[in-house]
Amino acid sequence: xxxxxxxxxxxxxxLAPGTIWLVLFFLVPLYFLGKLSLNVNVQGVYYPFDxxxxxxxxxxxxxDTQFIRSFIYSITATLICLLLAYPLAYAIxxxxxxxxxxxLLAVVAPFFTTYLIRTISWVTILSDESPVVSxxxxxxxxxxxxxxxxxxxxxxxxxxxYLPFMVLPIYASLERLDTRLMEAAKDLYANAQTTFFxxxxxxxxxxxxxxxxxxxxxxxxxxxxxxxxxxxxxxMIGNVIQSLYLKQRExxxxxxxxxVLMAIILVIVLIYIRFAGSEALMGEEGAAI
Amino acid sequence: MxxxxxxxxxxxxxxxxxxxLREHAVLIIGVLVIAYMLIPIAVIFFFxxxxxxxxxxxxxxxxxxxxxxxxxxxxxxxxxxLTSIKLxxxxxxxxxxxxxxxxxxxxxxxFFGRRAANFLIVIPMATPEIVMGSSLLSFFLILGTGxxxxxxxxxxxxxxxxxxxxxxxxxxxxFDRRLEEAAKDLGATPWETFRLVTLPLILPGVFGGAMLAFxxxxxxxxxxxxxxxxxxxxxxxxxxxxxxxVPVEVNCIAMILFGITVLAMGFTTWQQRRAERMASxxxxxxxxxxxxxxxxxxxx
Numbered sequence: 001x002x003x004x005x006x007x008x009x010x011x012x013x014x015l016a017p018g019t020i021w022l023v024l025f026f027l028v029p030l031y032f033l034g035k036l037s038l039n040v041n042v043q044g045v046y047y048p049f050d051x052x053x054x055x056x057x058x059x060x061x062x063x064d065t066q067f068i069r070s071f072i073y074s075i076t077a078t079l080i081c082l083l084l085a086y087p088l089a090y091a092i093x094x095x096x097x098x099x100x101x102x103x104l105l106a107v108v109a110p111f112f113t114t115y116l117i118r119t120i121s122w123v124t125i126l127s128d129e130s131p132v133v134s135x136x137x138x139x140x141x142x143x144x145x146x147x148x149x150x151x152x153x154x155x156x157x158x159x160x161x162y163l164p165f166m167v168l169p170i171y172a173s174l175e176r177l178d179t180r181l182m183e184a185a186k187d188l189y190a191n192a193q194t195t196f197f198x199x200x201x202x203x204x205x206x207x208x209x210x211x212x213x214x215x216x217x218x219x220x221x222x223x224x225x226x227x228x229x230x231x232x233x234x235x236m237i238g239n240v241i242q243s244l245y246l247k248q249r250e251x252x253x254x255x256x257x258x259x260v261l262m263a264i265i266l267v268i269v270l271i272y273i274r275f276a277g278s279e280a281l282m283g284e285e286g287a288a289i
Numbered sequence: 290m291x292x293x294x295x296x297x298x299x300x301x302x303x304x305x306x307x308x309x310l311r312e313h314a315v316l317i318i319g320v321l322v323i324a325y326m327l328i329p330i331a332v333i334f335f336f337x338x339x340x341x342x343x344x345x346x347x348x349x350x351x352x353x354x355x356x357x358x359x360x361x362x363x364x365x366x367x368x369x370x371l372t373s374i375k376l377x378x379x380x381x382x383x384x385x386x387x388x389x390x391x392x393x394x395x396x397x398x399x400f401f402g403r404r405a406a407n408f409l410i411v412i413p414m415a416t417p418e419i420v421m422g423s424s425l426l427s428f429f430l431i432l433g434t435g436x437x438x439x440x441x442x443x444x445x446x447x448x449x450x451x452x453x454x455x456x457x458x459x460x461x462x463x464f465d466r467r468l469e470e471a472a473k474d475l476g477a478t479p480w481e482t483f484r485l486v487t488l489p490l491i492l493p494g495v496f497g498g499a500m501l502a503f504x505x506x507x508x509x510x511x512x513x514x515x516x517x518x519x520x521x522x523x524x525x526x527x528x529x530x531x532x533x534x535v536p537v538e539v540n541c542i543a544m545i546l547f548g549i550t551v552l553a554m555g556f557t558t559w560q561q562r563r564a565e566r567m568a569s570x571x572x573x574x575x576x577x578x579x580x581x582x583x584x585x586x587x588x589x
Contacts, residue, residue, distance in 0.1 A: 015391055022451075095316045
């Protein structure tokens with residue numbers, strides 16, 4: 001009995017510093033965010049806490065376009081990421097052979113250079129005189145020959161920046177897949193298509209769920225891509241929050257927007273997890289997370 | 290008949306090409322997607338040799354080495370880079386120690402509140418950075434603490450902990466506990482067991498977690514943007530310089546960091562292989578992907 005008590009104390013002792021850090025600097029600040037969002041703000045001078053719910057309705061009615069735009073951009077980017085990432089993850093897991101490690105390395109290589117410079121390099125790639133845009137113009141994908149500072153440029157940037165977050169979980173779930181199941185499907189006279197849709201795809205669902213969440217969540221709050229690759233008319237909610245906090249110093253409105261963003265994302269994620277019926281994220285031992 | 294001399298042979302190779310394309314379609318798409326992911330790195334590399342006409346390094350003008358020679362010749366840039374490195378080293382140290390402790394507790398003990406602890410670790414990874422950044426700023430604003438290196442360090446440790454826990458834990462799961470029992474049976478004290486048996490065995494995982502923490506910290510922009518005050522880190526310098534033109538030297542430094550990361554990854558892989566040879570944690574695996582790849586893949 002003494003031994004189990006000692007063990008238990010050992011566990012709590014090991015957990016304590018990290019738990020305290022996360023509670024103090026992650027959970028408590030969320031409470032303060034909520035509190036700040038209910039302060040009165042008049043002409044940049046803010047007054048103490050006052051249950052000022054009007055901040056929410058004011059902020060939402062002022063910036064509803066940016067909110068909706070953020071979700072349109074991030075959902076589009078997530079879907080494109082999925083369409084690009086699945087074949088790539090599949091190719092790495094089953095078709096790459098001895099090139100497997102090299103391809104995996106290429107997927108994580110973007111992490112080795114600074115995120116901001118990579119995003120800025122898209123200004124070069126998508127500028128009007130670039131070969132990429134000439135090809136797009138020739139193919140009539142961008143007939144005006146102008147891509148930079150438009151919505152597609154922002155979405156392309158989002159897709160580029162969050163693609164590895166989609167590829168890696170899908171790859172991880174495909175790699176864990178028991179290939180004998182695919183052989184069994186073939187033995188039972190399923191064609192390649194049926195095998196894919198009835199065996200491979202359902203078994204890789206946890207990776208798809210994790211990947212879409214890891215892409216969708218950061219993409220919705222992103223403001224770097226819209227800042228560098230978009231026009232003022234492509235501003236996302238992140239740009240508004242950043243500018244209200246750091247330039248206009250309208251803290252209560254900014255905090256209200258931030259809180260609403262978190263709440264909407266949380267609701268979408270919960271619905272999605274329930275709908276997808278997957279334990280990919282919260283599964284007890286669930287491989288990783 | 291004579292007008293078409295090879296009607297029988299002509300379709301055969303064409304069908305071959307079509308078949309080859311169909312069979313390798315997934316691989317071809319995969320390679321194209323990888324090209325999409327690597328093009329920006331190539332652009333950064335080539336434009337580090339550019340000699341732009343104005344302040345903006347967006348269009349190719351001509352080849353020069355002068356920016357590479359001057360790579361560390363911009364004082365503000367150097368200062369920002371040094372701040373970033375110092376911050377990343379400290380954040381890595383603190384988050385790796387704290388995170389490894391948490392991972393140890395989660396893997397080896399059953400205790401009340403385990404699910405809650407797991408949840409607390411997962412939730413920061415599922416929160417948009419802008420929410421974490423703005424809530425921390427709100428916290429510091431209401432407390433009235435000044436912003437600067439200290440608040441940056443607090444923030445960076447906060448978002449690194451979860452990733453360290455996840456990486457270290459994924460390594461601990463395959464850990465052979467009998468080795469520790471053996472050490473105990475041979476008369477080792479708990480501290481000796483930890484130092485001489487446990488630590489060397491979990492070291493590759495800890496090192497992988499530390500590398501991930503360092504990479505996350507040195508590249509962080511959003512959370513730093515909110516909590517830096519007047520302190521400037523490398524990403525913050527780039528963001529600030531965007532409107533007036535990012536100096537070409539930034540590309541050189543980015544490529545230098547890229548090179549160092551590749552070397553560090555090679556080193557981890559070597560370390561990992563050595564550790565595995567020393568004590569077969571994963572005996573039946575002839576071919577191992579580079580350490581950082583498994584590290585990052587394990588995160589998901």
